[in-house]
Amino acid sequence: MDAQTMAAMIDQTFLKPTEGDAAGRAWIAAQLDAGFATLCVMPSLVPIAAAMLEGTCTKVCTVVAFPLGYALTASKADEARRLVEVGAHEVDMVLNIGAVLQGDYDGVQEDVAAVAEAVADASDAALLKVILETGYLTPAQIEAASVAAVAGGAAFVKTSTGFGPRGASIDDVRLMRAAVGPGIGVKAAGGIRDLVTALAMIDAGATRIGTSAGREIMAALAAGA
Amino acid sequence: MDAQTMAAMIDQTFLKPTEGDAAGRAWIAAQLDAGFATLCVMPSLVPIAAAMLEGTCTKVCTVVAFPLGYALTASKADEARRLVEVGAHEVDMVLNIGAVLQGDYDGVQEDVAAVAEAVADASDAALLKVILETGYLTPAQIEAASVAAVAGGAAFVKTSTGFGPRGASIDDVRLMRAAVGPGIGVKAAGGIRDLVTALAMIDAGATRIGTSAGREIMAALAAGA
Numbered sequence: 001m002d003a004q005t006m007a008a009m010i011d012q013t014f015l016k017p018t019e020g021d022a023a024g025r026a027w028i029a030a031q032l033d034a035g036f037a038t039l040c041v042m043p044s045l046v047p048i049a050a051a052m053l054e055g056t057c058t059k060v061c062t063v064v065a066f067p068l069g070y071a072l073t074a075s076k077a078d079e080a081r082r083l084v085e086v087g088a089h090e091v092d093m094v095l096n097i098g099a100v101l102q103g104d105y106d107g108v109q110e111d112v113a114a115v116a117e118a119v120a121d122a123s124d125a126a127l128l129k130v131i132l133e134t135g136y137l138t139p140a141q142i143e144a145a146s147v148a149a150v151a152g153g154a155a156f157v158k159t160s161t162g163f164g165p166r167g168a169s170i171d172d173v174r175l176m177r178a179a180v181g182p183g184i185g186v187k188a189a190g191g192i193r194d195l196v197t198a199l200a201m202i203d204a205g206a207t208r209i210g211t212s213a214g215r216e217i218m219a220a221l222a223a224g225a
Numbered sequence: 226m227d228a229q230t231m232a233a234m235i236d237q238t239f240l241k242p243t244e245g246d247a248a249g250r251a252w253i254a255a256q257l258d259a260g261f262a263t264l265c266v267m268p269s270l271v272p273i274a275a276a277m278l279e280g281t282c283t284k285v286c287t288v289v290a291f292p293l294g295y296a297l298t299a300s301k302a303d304e305a306r307r308l309v310e311v312g313a314h315e316v317d318m319v320l321n322i323g324a325v326l327q328g329d330y331d332g333v334q335e336d337v338a339a340v341a342e343a344v345a346d347a348s349d350a351a352l353l354k355v356i357l358e359t360g361y362l363t364p365a366q367i368e369a370a371s372v373a374a375v376a377g378g379a380a381f382v383k384t385s386t387g388f389g390p391r392g393a394s395i396d397d398v399r400l401m402r403a404a405v406g407p408g409i410g411v412k413a414a415g416g417i418r419d420l421v422t423a424l425a426m427i428d429a430g431a432t433r434i435g436t437s438a439g440r441e442i443m444a445a446l447a448a449g450a
Contacts (some may be wrong), residue, residue: 017293018361020327042295044321066293068242068388070267075307079300086297096269102245136243163293 001199006221007035009207010198011061011090011187012214014041015162021048028052036214037061038090043083050087059089061129064115067161069094069133073111077118084122091119092129092158092187092210095149100132100141105148112152120153129156129187129208134172135165142172146179156208160190167191170204177205195220226424231446232260234432235423236286236315236412237439239266240387246273253277261439262286263315268308275312284314286354289340292386294319294358298336302343309347316344317354317383317412317435320374325357325366330373337377345378354381354412354433359397360390367397371404381433385415392416395429402430420445 012034014027024045029052031039038061041049049060064080065071071079073096080091093115099107112130119128130149134142146157157176159168167190176186188201189210195217198209211217237259239252249270254277256264263286266274274285289305290296296304298321305316318340324332337355344353355374359367371382382401384393392415401411413426414435420442423434436442 015293015295017295017322017358018326020321020323020329022327023323042293043297043300044295044323046297068240068267068291070240070242070269071304072268072271072307072311075268075304078303078307079296082297082300082303096245097242098245098248098269101243102247104245133242 001221003218003221004035007218008037009202009209010036010214010217011038011040011189011208011210012036013189013210013212014039014045015063015066016042021045024048025052031215032056032058034058034215034218037208040092040210043079046083046088047086060087061090061092062088064091064093066092066094067163069097069131073114076111077114080115080128081118081122084119084126089123089125090127090129091115092131094131094133094161095145097133097136100137100145105144108145108148109152112149112154116153127155128153129158129185130154131158131161132176133161133164134159134169139171139175142175143179146176150180150184154184156185156187158187158189158210162190164190168201170200173201173204173206226446228443228446229260232439232443233262234427234434235261235439235442236263236265236414236433236435237261238414238435238437239264239270240288240291241267246270249273250277256439257281257283259283259440259443262433265317265435268304271308271313272311285312286315286317287313289316289318291317291319292388294322294356298339301336302339305340305353306343306347309344309351314348314350315352315354316340317356319356319358319386320370322358322361325362325370330369333370333373334377337374337379341378352380353378354383354410355379356383356386357401358386358389359384359394364396364400367400368404371401375405375409379409381410381412383412383414383435387415389415393426395425398426398429398431
């Protein structure tokens with residue numbers, strides 16, 4: 001895989017509760033030239049990231065109801081709308097994990113649909129990813145939640161928050177790719193720290209990689225590792 | 226301490242991302258007669274809790290920007306306002322931890338003030354607690370964050386989310402009580418699972434205990450443990 005293609009599949013990620021705006025600015029400044037698909041930053045950094053990334057090919061990604069997913073549906077929609085209005089191009093929401101675990105897939109779909117509508121209202125060009133937090137789910141729940149997320153309007157399904165019981169697995173990605181078909185994105189995220197793992201996720205069906213190690217992955221690719 | 230006084234100091238807590246509405250209803254039903262200060266539930270359960278607790282002396286508490294605290298200030302205010310409108314009497318928000326760690330106490334105060342205003346707008350009777358997540362902070366940061374939270378309009382300062390690096394400590398509570406003075410509440414939360422620990426926190430200056438073991442603590446008190 002060539003470097004440009006690889007970079008354009010990476011959401012380079014910075015979601016640390018202990019980092020303030022000053023550290024955020026420094027981090028963003030160091031990512032500007034890498035050609036990543038997005039910088040995925042905590043909500044408080046979205047206005048800063050939008051200003052700093054203007055004129056580059058890298059978009060602004062952020063998170064909603066993160067990482068537990070149990071905000072009110074209306075609050076999720078409010079938060080997503082506001083984040084798109086202040087500059088986010090991609091929004092990664094956490095679905096209602098409890099609803100999945102009790103088999104309420106209509107509820108899952110409605111929750112996603114309300115956020116998808118808010119995102120679309122705020123910008124025609126913005127898109128929604130739905131985080132399943134697969135570490136809590138069975139294979140059957142991963143499949144059904146993927147289908148419900150797409151029915152609700154997700155452009156991508158995403159494995160994990162990075163704050164849950166585990167990160168992405170190859171099996172998660174295969175299941176999700178099979179469940180959503182070829183027209184929908186699959187984002188593997190959580191614990192992906194090297195090129196070998198990233199390529200394995202892509203081979204399993206991922207079209208986007210969420211990682212805080214994007215620069216290390218690109219360096220390994222450049223070194224032919 | 227008599228049982229009624231003890232129960233009235235407890236926020237009996239249910240903040241599990243893996244539990245759905247059905248499990249939430251069952252849990253709330255089992256807490257109705259205990260005389261707890263509040264049931265502290267995830268946002269998705271607030272309308273249900275408000276309906277089920279109507280006519281009891283137990284109020285509804287919930288959480289905002291939980292547990293990472295890095296939502297946009299305006300999103301925190303939106304979320305708090307909406308939660309009070311659908312039945313929350315007490316709102317436990319997470320402050321901007323990154324702002325504390327970079328010494329931006331004006332930013333901390335402004336973030337809290339926006340949420341305090343939203344809560345007050347939605348109900349004269351509602352109150353705001355501010356979670357410091359003390360596990361990330363030095364003693365000096367705990368003191369300064371407590372002062373900033375109170376300046377922003379917090380009715381209580383609270384130690385921890387239960388999802389951070391550690392729970393409440395006696396030293397946290399002592400520091401926070403000394404920082405805020407006698408007129409403000411101090412809530413100890415995170416890892417408090419027995420009567421001895423709860424009483425030690427109260428002795429150190431806590432006026433509210435956040436725990437998922439409220440019934441066990443009350444049983445131990447009744448048994449003279």
